[in-house]
Amino acid sequence: MKKKVVVFSQIDPKILSQLESKYQVAQINPKQGDINEQLLREIADADGMIGAGRRLNQDNLKTAKKLKIISSVSVGYDNYDVEYLKQQGIWLTNTPHVLTETTADLAFTLLMSAARKVTHLDSWTKHGHWTRTAGVAQFGQDVYGKTLGIIGLGHIGAAIARRGFYGFNMNIQYHNRKPCIERAEPLKAKYCDLDTLLSTSDFIVIAVDLNEQSKALIGQAQFEKMQKHAVFVNIARGSVVDESALIEALENHKIFAAGLDVYQKEPLQESRLFQLENVVTLPHVGSATAETRMKMANLAYDNLVKALDGDEPQYIVNK
Ligand code: DGY
Numbered sequence: 306m307k308k309k310v311v312v313f314s315q316i317d318p319k320i321l322s323q324l325e326s327k328y329q330v331a332q333i334n335p336k337q338g339d340i341n342e343q344l345l346r347e348i349a350d351a352d353g354m355i356g357a358g359r360r361l362n363q364d365n366l367k368t369a370k371k372l373k374i375i376s377s378v379s380v381g382y383d384n385y386d387v388e389y390l391k392q393q394g395i396w397l398t399n400t401p402h403v404l405t406e407t408t409a410d411l412a413f414t415l416l417m418s419a420a421r422k423v424t425h426l427d428s429w430t431k432h433g434h435w436t437r438t439a440g441v442a443q444f445g446q447d448v449y450g451k452t453l454g455i456i457g458l459g460h461i462g463a464a465i466a467r468r469g470f471y472g473f474n475m476n477i478q479y480h481n482r483k484p485c486i487e488r489a490e491p492l493k494a495k496y497c498d499l500d501t502l503l504s505t506s507d508f509i510v511i512a513v514d515l516n517e518q519s520k521a522l523i524g525q526a527q528f529e530k531m532q533k534h535a536v537f538v539n540i541a542r543g544s545v546v547d548e549s550a551l552i553e554a555l556e557n558h559k560i561f562a563a564g565l566d567v568y569q570k571e572p573l574q575e576s577r578l579f580q581l582e583n584v585v586t587l588p589h590v591g592s593a594t595a596e597t598r599m600k601m602a603n604l605a606y607d608n609l610v611k612a613l614d615g616d617e618p619q620y621i622v623n624k
Contacts, residue, residue, distance in 0.1 A: 307327070307328050307329045308327075308328050308329070308352040308353065308613050309328060309329045309330075309331065309350055309351045309352050309353075310324055310328040310329070310330050310331075310351065310352065310353045310354065310355060310609065310613075311330075311331050311332075311333065311344070311347045311348050311351045311353070311354045311355075311356075312324065312330060312331070312332040312333065312354075312355055312356055313333045313344065313354055313355070313356035313359050313361075314333075314356035314357050314358050314359060314378070316355065316356065316378070316602060317598070317599060317602045320602045320603070320605075320606050323606060324355070324606070324609075327610070328352075328353070328613075331347040331351070333347065333356075333359075340359075341365055344365055345365060345367075345368045346368075348365075348366065348368055348369045348372060349368040349369065349370060350370065350371065351369065351371075351372055352371055352372065352373055352374075352613055353372070353373060353374045353375075353376065353609050353612065353613050354372065354374070354375045354376065355375075355376040355377075355378065355605055355606070355609050356377070356378060357377055357378040357379045357384075358379075358384070358571075359384065360384045360385075361375060361384060361385050361386070362385070362386045362389070363386055363389045366386075366389070366390075366393075366395075369393075369395070372393075372395050373395065373396065373612055373613060374395065374396040374397075374398060374608070374609055374612035374613065374618070375390065375395060375396070375397050375398070376398045376605045376606075376608045376609035376612070376618070377397065377398065377399050377400070377605065377622075378400060378598075378601050378602055378605040379399060379400060379592075379601070380399050380400055380401045380404055380461075380592075381399075381514065381515065381541075381542060382397060382399050382622050383514070383515040383516070383542060383544075385397055385622075387622060387623050388623075390623055391623040396612050396618060396621050396623065397621070397622040397623045398605070398608035398609075398612070398618045398619075398620050398621055398622060399620050399622050400600075400601040400604040400605050400608075400620065401460065401620055402460065403597060403600040403601055403604055404461075404591070404592035404597050404600075404601060405460045405461050405464050406464055407591070407592050407593075407594050407596075407597040408461050408464070408540060408591040408592050409461055409464030409465045409467075409468060410468075411540060411566060411587070411590065411591045411592075412461070412465045412468075412510055412512070412538055412540040412566075412591070413465065413468045413469075413472075414564075415538045415540065415564025415565070415566060415585055415587065416448065416508055416510065416536060416538050416564055417448060418564055418585045419536045419537075419538065419561075419562040419563055419564035419583075419584070419585050420445050420446045420447075420448050420508070420536050420561075420562065421445035421446070421448075422443065422445050422562070422582075422583075423585070424585045425582045425583070426439075426443060429443070446507070446534055446536060446561055446562075448473050448475070448508070449473050449474055449475075450473070450474050450475065450476075451473075451475055451476070451507040451508060452475065452476045452477075452478065452505060452506050452507045452508070453465075453466065453469040453473075453475040453476070453477050453478070453506065453507070453508045453510065454478050454479065454480070454497075454502040454503070454505070454506025454508065454509045454510070455477065455478075455479040455480075455494075455510050455512055456479070456480050456481075456499070456502065456509065456510065456511050456512065456513055456522070456523075457479075457480075457481060457511065457512040457513030457514070457519075457541065458479040458481045458485045458488050458489065458494065458512075459512060459513070459514070461512050461540070462479065462481075462510070462512035462513075463485075463488040463492075465510055465512060466479065466488075466492050466494055467492060469508075470492040470493070470494075475508075476493075476495075477489075477492045477493065477494035477495070478494060478495040478496075478497050478501075478502055478505070478506060479494050479495070479496060479497070479502070480496070480497060480498065480499045480502045481496070482518070484496040499522075499527070500530055503527055503530040503531050504530045504531070504532070505532075506531075506532075506535065507532065507534065507535060507536070508535070508536050508538065509531065509535060509536070509537050509538065510538040510539075510540070511523065511537075511538065511539040511540065511541045511545050511546065512540060512541055513541050513545060514541070514542075515541065515542035515544050515545055519541075519542075519545050520544055520545065521544065521545070521546070521547050522545050522546070523545060523546045523547065523550075523551075524546075524547035524550045525547065525550040525553070525554075527550075528550055528551065528553075528554035528559055528560065529559070531554075531559070531560050532560075533558070533559065533560065533561065534560075534561045535560045535561060536560070536561055536562050536563070536564070537551070537554075537560055537562075537563040537564075538563065538564040538565075539563070539564075539565050539566065539567055540566045540567065540591050541567060542567050543565075543567040543568035543569040543570070543571065544569055546569075548568065548569045548576075548578075551563060552576075552577045552578060552581070555578075555581050555583050555584055556577070556581065558583070561583065562583040562584060562585075563583070563584045563585070564584070564585045564587075565578070565584060565585065565586055565587065566587045566588075566589055566590060566591050567589055567591075568589075571588075571589055572588065572589075573586065573588070604619075604620070607619065608620060
């Protein structure tokens with residue numbers, strides 16, 4: 306009898322048909338209201354699960370009787386109860402590395418857009434406000450040669466730092482749980498404590514994993530420390546930042562601008578952020594290029610198949 310796989314988000318049609326040729330597949334419609342009931346029903350006899358963007362915890366996994374693997378099509382795994390999965394002997398796998406450069410590109414896109422008011426000025430131009438030469442209200446901030454502060458010098462943080470160092474002659478400083486000499490040295494990146502980074506960087510980029518230590522790491526007190534011309538970018542997870550404090554800092558021009566890809570609650574449907582001109586809001590698309598999403602889907606597929614074939618997958622989060 307074929308093993309059963311639950312696909313819990315949209316997945317590339319090629320991967321879906323590969324799955325269908327090997328397994329009995331149940332796809333959960335991401336928009337369906339009774340998702341939990343359907344999920345509980347489908348995973349009761351599932352051997353594997355693959356997908357992204359859905360919170361899977363003890364509650365909605367309690368019916369799983371023979372689940373062997375959850376193969377997440379993401380590098381981040383804050384949606385899963387890692388400890389519980391470990392206790393249950395269920396592998397959790399992810400898709401690191403293949404999305405590093407793509408996500409770093411997006412971080413820089415946000416940084417540049419927020420610094421040069423790109424989305425605001427685009428809308429300004431299209432709405433016919435360009436009646437005379439752009440003036441002070443349309444001026445942005447220089448990026449070249451400025452100080453870039455990265456919080457979290459992991460693979461993605463380092464890829465962002467490389468763009469700043471090689472592409473824009475920026476001084477790089479970073480804060481991390483501990484110094485990362487190997488990544489930092491070629492970029493002449495200086496390790497500093499969080500407060501120093503916040504108060505001396507022109508650009509601040511959040512690139513840490515979401516975990517107990519990084520939750521709400523940046524709140525009101527931290528925004529108070531930033532310079533008035535600072536540009537703040539978050540491509541990591543929304544919950545690393547206290548969103549109300551960020552909104553307050555933007556509304557009161559305590560910082561110059563922000564570029565955001567992630568939010569405390571996603572999808573972001575209503576927010577005071579939408580009223581602000583000094584923020585660029587993207588819908589969590591850090592890794593969303595056709596090539597990279599395909600690579601992630603392939604990797605997640607390989608992780609799943611390996612586990613269901615009885616082999617050890619390549620990227621196990623909870624080994
Ligand atoms: C990831 O892979 O974790 C990205 O944030 C997309 O979810």
